[in-house]
Amino acid sequence: MDRRLGALAAALLAFTSTSALAQQVYKVGSSVGLTGYAAVNDRAWRDGLQLAAEAINAKGGVLGRKIELVVEDNRSEPQEAVVGYRKMMSNDQVQIFDSGCVSAGNFAAAGSVVRAQIPMMLCSILPQRPEEQKWAFSVLPPPRFEIEARYQHLKDKTDIRKVGILHDPTPYAMLMKDLGSKIAKDMGLEVVAVESYKQDDADVSVQIGRMNAAGAGAIVKMGQGGSTVTTAKNIKALGLDKMILMASLDDWATFRQAGEVLGERFLFVAPGVQIPDAIPAGSAKEAAESFLKVWRAKHGDRDPNAGARAWDSLMLIAAAAEKAKSLEGPAMRDALETLPSTQGAFAQFNFSPEQHVGITKNPFEIGVLRDGKFVALK
Known part of the structure; x- marks a missing residue:
């Protein structure tokens, strides 16, 4: 009997110690x-989250607790995301x-997250259901901003008036595709052709050919990753030496490969942290340079785009x-809704109810x- 009581006491002590440790972290x-x-x-x-967590923890954490990041690889698949969230x-x-x-993974898991009353800060667009949007906050620029920036350039700086839209099946790209036709x-x-592709397609020549036949002078691509490089190579292989490829927000690694194929016929949307020389003096430049100093010290000349938004997102959570x-x-949900306007490394953030x-x-x-350098096209 005494042994049982001793074992029970030890178990309770271990549980208490574990619980106490859990209370010391956020x-x-x-x-x-990944x-x-x-x-x-x-x-x-x-990696941006990790840098932000280190910076916040170095100053004492949040409300006296150190941030502990728990990361799950969803393999870019919605089903895997649901498993990881659970x-x-x-x-x-x-x-x-x-x-x-x-986006698709965040959407798939949103229902169970909301039922648990856990706020979601997201790199992606918001879930579609209003009850899920109530608990979700996005640090991704609205898709229309990407489209408007590209269209404005075509309108102001070129004589191209006919475009083709090339998109993947992700929720973000599908949303941009629909907006693209309206905003044009x-x-x-005029959007003269809308073509789709899958992220792992090794060739999109057929889609490009149809857009070219319809009279498109520029391809407005909606979707990230290596498919942008595939598109650039196909444009060159088809001998379309006047066609422009305009890419979505993405990583320098993608931009560099596509730019080396098409030269200055490859254009992309870029925030200030990707082309910091274009940021005017002021609070935005100071915030970007503060982040870039930390980022470069750890990651050298690696692209800072996604890292900057991650850094900002965790700083907003801490605030x-x-x-x-x-x-x-x-x-926390209520506080995120009522934060004052905040200048981040990537952009200014203005949340409200x-x-x-x-x-x-x-x-x-x-x-x-x-x-060999990424610059703003003036």
Whole structure:
């Protein structure tokens, strides 16, 4: 009997010690595509979170607790994302999510996350259901900003008035595809062809050929990853020496390969952190340079785009915790809605009860690879 009591006491002591340790950290879960089509961007997202966590923890953490990141690879697949989210909620007991750019995965898991009343900060667009949007916050610029920046360049700087849209099946690209046709009309452009592809397609020559036959002078691509390089190579192989390829927000690794194929006929949308020389003096430049100093010290000349938004997202979470004076889900959700306007490394963020997409001013310039360097195309 005494042995049983001793074993029980030891077990209770171990449980108490574990519980006490758990209370000393603030667990932030992140579902990211460390493999699959989103890997380049989501690896940078994870690394930006880690740098932000280190910076916040060096100053004492949030409300006296150190941030502990819990990362699950969703392999860029919705089903894997659901499994990872459930694990982080049940096994790891995360208190908030700060997840990567796989929109479909974030959508698939949103229902169970909301039922647990856990806020979600996302690299992706918001889930579609209003009850899920209530608990989700996005640091991705609205898709229309990407489209408007590209169309404005065509309208102001070229004589191209007919474009083709090339998109993948992700929710983000599908949303941009629909917006692209509408916004074109408003800006005096004509979408003459809309073509789709899968992320692992090794050739999109047929789609490009149909757009060219329809009279498109530029391809407005909606989707990230290596498919952009495939598109650039196919344009060159088809001998379309006047066609312009305009890419979505993506990583330098992708931009460099496509730019080396098409030269200055390859254009892309870029935030200030990707082309910092284009940022005017002021608070935006100071915030970007502060982040870039930390990023470059750890990652050298690696692309800072996704890392900067991840850094900003965790800084916003830390600011919400200080505002709420609580780490409980509902209190954090309410605090995120009522944060004051905040200048981040990537952009200015303005959340409100009605506005859960934090970037409300277009942060994009049109970039180009020139003499081996990424610069704003003026």
